[in-house]
């Protein structure tokens with residue numbers, strides 16, 4: 001973990017209420033997809049956690065959905081603004097050999113770009129199942145299509161399979177060795193109950209973001225664990241939903 005000052009170099013709307021922000025600075029402490037950063041917004045009490053969407057040694061991208069005052073304020077931040085952030089937080093995804101299946105619901109797509117890139121670097125193009133309520137909620141399809149074999153689903157049928165991710169998974173029954181999932185808790189729970197050979201990236205309300213306050217603890221089969229420290233990625237069969 002490291003506290004750094006990052007400069008906003010892009011902050012663009014990429015979908016309905018969804019923005020892609022690039023922050024430039026010392027990002028050498030970010031090592032894995034699935035990690036998160038915690039941004040200190042001036043005049044907001046707690047830092048806001050966001051998954052690493054893409055990263056290199058000198059930048060990190062986050063994909064954020066406007067849901068409350070903090071994320072609304074972020075949309076107003078202009079290029080050149082400097083923000084403080086804790087980076088290198090959380091365990092991140094463990095890259096496993098074999099055939100991966102990436103599963104994302106809604107803004108749960110955020111960590112899948114860096115994960116897909118990591119697999120592409122190994123010469124593996126993963127399959128991605130990506131779902132949302134409606135077509136406008138699906139973002140960065142062009143970028144994702146270059147990295148993944150992508151299958152879309154929407155609950156209203158406006159694009160792709162009509163239904164949710166779990167129904168899509170049951171219908172197509174893809175061949176895979178290990179899955180990586182991020183999205184709404186209900187989706188992760190349904191996945192974990194039907195497929196144990198994967199991991200889920202969880203969200204929890206956070207205080208400190210680095211393991212000190214226990215505010216983000218969840219129950220697992222191995223006792224209480226902190227989403228910010230032992231997670232946010234957990235084996236699907238360990239989480240007690």
Ligand SMILES: Cc1cc2nc3c(=O)[nH]c(=O)nc-3n(C[C@H](O)[C@H](O)[C@H](O)COP(=O)(O)OP(=O)(O)OC[C@H]3O[C@@H](n4cnc5c(N)ncnc54)[C@H](O)[C@@H]3O)c2cc1C
Nearest residue numbers: 046048049050051063064065068069070071110203204205
């Ligand atoms: C590990 C992790 C990774 C995340 N990655 C992303 C991401 O890539 N993209 C994205 O859009 N969102 C992500 N979130 C959720 C994001 O942190 C919240 O949407 C954001 O903090 C909301 O802030 P707000 O001020 O707009 O909302 P408010 O509701 O006004 O926030 C009030 C407080 O609740 C917290 N909070 C609100 N919603 C959540 C939530 N869903 N999870 C955790 N804390 C929350 C806020 O941080 C803040 O402290 C992630 C959360 C976690 C824990």
Ligand code: FES
Nearest residue numbers: 207209213214228
């Ligand atoms: S947020 Fe403080 S321990 Fe996780």
